[in-house]
Amino acid sequence: MRSQFKDEHPFEKRQAEAARITQRFKDRVPVICEKVENSxxxxxDKRKYLVPVDLSVGQFVYVIRKRIKLPSEKAIFIFVNDILPPTAALISTIYEEHKDEDGFLYVLYSGENTFGEKIPIDLSSIDFTKEYIPENI
Structure with a gap:
């Protein structure tokens, strides 16, 4: 999926800005956060973030949720290079593994799991008071 930020700013400018940010703020990573098209x-309200290296993906999702004023009952998914990163992972780890060649980490968010299949689940038949142990272990 194409980034609007990339479309609006030439590579050299993005690369220089990311280098300046990472040099000046050693404890932060430059992140571009954009909504998945048609979500x-x-x-x-803003796309550029300087995210603390010790912030987890789950905490960053909370920041996004607050900025877009999304009610807690609504789902939100974030994607980095078309994958759902683990919520417990640190942003610094995701940055090192998935940063773009321009030096920014590109995060997309959506109200639906756009890169996976939507599977309706009927939870009415599940007894949540019992422990479930898969048979294939």
Whole structure:
């Protein structure tokens, strides 16, 4: 998926800005956060973030949720290079593994799991008071 930020800013400018940021702020990573096109979720008010290296993906999702004023009952998914990163992973780890060649980490968010299949689940027949142990272990 194409980034609007990349479309609006030439590579050299993005690369220079990311280098300046990482040199000046050793404890932060430069992140571009954009909504997945055609998603039914609100647009975020700003795209550029300096995210603390010790922030988890789950905490960053919370920041996004607050900025778009998304109610807690609504789902939000974030994607980095078309994958759902683990919520417990640190942003610094995701940055090192998935940063773009320009030096920014590109995060997309959506109200639906756009890169996976939607599977309706009927939870009415599940007894949540019992421990479930898979048979194939």
């Amino acid at each position: 039914d979720i609100p647009e975020i």
